[in-house]
Amino acid sequence: MDGMVEENGTSTGAGPADPLGSASSSAPASAPHVVAVTSIVQLTLPTQAPSAQSVIQPNQQSVIQTASNIQSVQLPKGNVILVSKPSSVIHTTQGTLQTLQIKPEPNSLVSTQGQSCSDDSCSGDESPKRKYREMLTRRPSYRKILNDLGGAEIAENRMGSKPGNENEVSLSSSLSFGSVIPAGALQTESGLHTLAVSGGGAGGAIVQYSTNQDEHFYVPGPMLEDQTRKRELRLLKNREAARECRRKKKEYIKCLENRVAVLENQNKALIEELKSLKELYCQQKTE
DNA sequence: GAACGGGTCCGTCATGTGCC
DNA sequence: GGCACATGACGGACCCGTTC
Numbered sequence: 001m002d003g004m005v006e007e008n009g010t011s012t013g014a015g016p017a018d019p020l021g022s023a024s025s026s027a028p029a030s031a032p033h034v035v036a037v038t039s040i041v042q043l044t045l046p047t048q049a050p051s052a053q054s055v056i057q058p059n060q061q062s063v064i065q066t067a068s069n070i071q072s073v074q075l076p077k078g079n080v081i082l083v084s085k086p087s088s089v090i091h092t093t094q095g096t097l098q099t100l101q102i103k104p105e106p107n108s109l110v111s112t113q114g115q116s117c118s119d120d121s122c123s124g125d126e127s128p129k130r131k132y133r134e135m136l137t138r139r140p141s142y143r144k145i146l147n148d149l150g151g152a153e154i155a156e157n158r159m160g161s162k163p164g165n166e167n168e169v170s171l172s173s174s175l176s177f178g179s180v181i182p183a184g185a186l187q188t189e190s191g192l193h194t195l196a197v198s199g200g201g202a203g204g205a206i207v208q209y210s211t212n213q214d215e216h217f218y219v220p221g222p223m224l225e226d227q228t229r230k231r232e233l234r235l236l237k238n239r240e241a242a243r244e245c246r247r248k249k250k251e252y253i254k255c256l257e258n259r260v261a262v263l264e265n266q267n268k269a270l271i272e273e274l275k276s277l278k279e280l281y282c283q284q285k286t287e
Numbered sequence: 288g289a290a291c292g293g294g295t296c297c298g299t300c301a302t303g304t305g306c307c
Numbered sequence: 308g309g310c311a312c313a314t315g316a317c318g319g320a321c322c323c324g325t326t327c
Contacts, residue, residue: 237312239298245314246296 234311235299238300241311241313242298249314
């Protein structure tokens with residue numbers, strides 16, 4: 001944060017920005033307006049647009065958390081997982097047993113989360129809901145706030161973190177084309193079905209499966225495989241982005257609440273000061 | 288104990304935003 | 308313009324307290 005932060009009392013640390021753009025944060029750099037007894041912050045933003053948002057968080061350090069506990073799980077290319085039948089069990093390296101259900105639906109791109117919509121193709125609804133959504137206005141991005149917070153650090157941390165915590169991969173719902181599975185050994189019985197693990201990118205590997213002639217399993221071609229892999233990767237990234245976004249939002253709201261408390265205190269102090277000055281003035285006037 | 292409502296969390300989708 | 312990222316909206320799952 002390259003803004004200048006002043007405070008009478010405690011230091012602010014790298015406080016986030018004020019989303020309300022209110023009072024002290026939006027004050028011009030030359031406005032020496034801060035006089036109070038409580039923890040009041042004057043923030044001078046260097047070259048921000050009028051709409052720039054910032055949050056001041058006195059008495060509290062801004063915490064930037066990274067997804068450091070997320071571990072990348074990779075399966076080497078060419079691994080083969082043998083499955084005897086649907087609802088087989090995956091025994092991961094962590095020793096957790098997870099149910100594997102094979103959904104023999106050709107061309108389906110069902111995710112492991114068990115959503116009813118299996119593909120992007122179902123996204124084209126012209127429902128009132130969609131119109132309603134289109135009517136809604138979006139609030140400004142947090143991006144600028146992040147920059148003030150030290151977004152570069154976050155970005156670096158994000159780059160450093162590895163996606164794909166295998167414990168977060170839900171294998172209990174269903175597993176089909178494009179599913180990302182964690183590394184681990186799959187215990188089999190007779191091995192009627194073959195699950196070929198390809199790719200092995202971040203977060204796991206893409207599962208294909210074939211079977212004997214009597215079954216209806218579908219072996220995707222390279223294009224479909226690529227599509228599903230891209231989709232899984234996109235979903236994985238978006239999942240983590242959503243998680244991070246929610247965390248930031250929570251912190252943001254906490255900042256707002258702190259800001260409200262500070263401003264209320266400031267208001268109270270100013271009222272008291274005004275009151276005493278009035279009394280003093282009346283006293284001198286009567287003399 | 289069942290039903291219900293409210294709150295929270297999570298994954299996904301759609302889309303805005305910024306960067307190259 | 309295309310891409311990656313950020314984020315609002317939505318729906319589902321789960322938990323918890325309350326009421327009957």
